[in-house]
Amino acid sequence: MATAGSTPISPASHNGYRARRAFTLVELLVAVGLSGFVLAGVLTTSVHIMRSGVRLGHYAEMDTQVRRTFEQLAIDVKAAHGFTYNSANDITVTVAESDGSSSQFTYAWNRSTLIFYRVTGASSAATTGRIQLMTGVTALAFSPLTTSGGAASTDSATKSLKVALTVARAVTGAARATSTAATTFTLRNKPAS
Numbered sequence: 001m002a003t004a005g006s007t008p009i010s011p012a013s014h015n016g017y018r019a020r021r022a023f024t025l026v027e028l029l030v031a032v033g034l035s036g037f038v039l040a041g042v043l044t045t046s047v048h049i050m051r052s053g054v055r056l057g058h059y060a061e062m063d064t065q066v067r068r069t070f071e072q073l074a075i076d077v078k079a080a081h082g083f084t085y086n087s088a089n090d091i092t093v094t095v096a097e098s099d100g101s102s103s104q105f106t107y108a109w110n111r112s113t114l115i116f117y118r119v120t121g122a123s124s125a126a127t128t129g130r131i132q133l134m135t136g137v138t139a140l141a142f143s144p145l146t147t148s149g150g151a152a153s154t155d156s157a158t159k160s161l162k163v164a165l166t167v168a169r170a171v172t173g174a175a176r177a178t179s180t181a182a183t184t185f186t187l188r189n190k191p192a193s
């Protein structure tokens with residue numbers, strides 16, 4: 001017991017040591033576990049954002065390729081005065097040149113290489129003058145149509161052309177990006193029968 005004029009002794013300062021307050025092992029384990037959960041959530045979110053960004057880039061690239069391809073196809077098909085339906089994946093258009101001569105262009109899709117291309121001439125097998133319009137085309141179909149919009153049974157009855165295609169890009173570790181587009185072109189210079 002302390003006497004008058006003496007300093008009281010408290011349990012915290014027993015033997016001259018001050019009590020030090022620290023984290024217990026259990027508190028540290030809980031903090032480390034919670035930190036781990038937060039870090040796992042942040043990493044998962046950043047991976048998902050990164051994959052989404054890559055997919056968005058693929059969609060933008062596919063959209064650009066589809067637009068350029070349809071623009072090139074529109075130029076030739078709208079100017080065509082002749083049309084040949086070779087198959088559902090292969091057509092040939094005949095375009096009048098400014099000097100009065102005619103040029104033929106074949107548009108075809110190679111199922112094994114997934115490439116949609118344009119080649120000068122009437123044969124899709126030709127490689128000279130072949131221009132690759134689009135890569136990663138997983139499906140493509142040409143449908144010749146009559147003036148009323150029905151399916152054309154002959155080349156001479158064809159007045160418009162419907163084109164439908166599907167493009168895909170693989171994204172590593174995620175679902176692949178796929179885009180489908182379709183449009184119809186009118187053969188303005190081709191007489192319908």
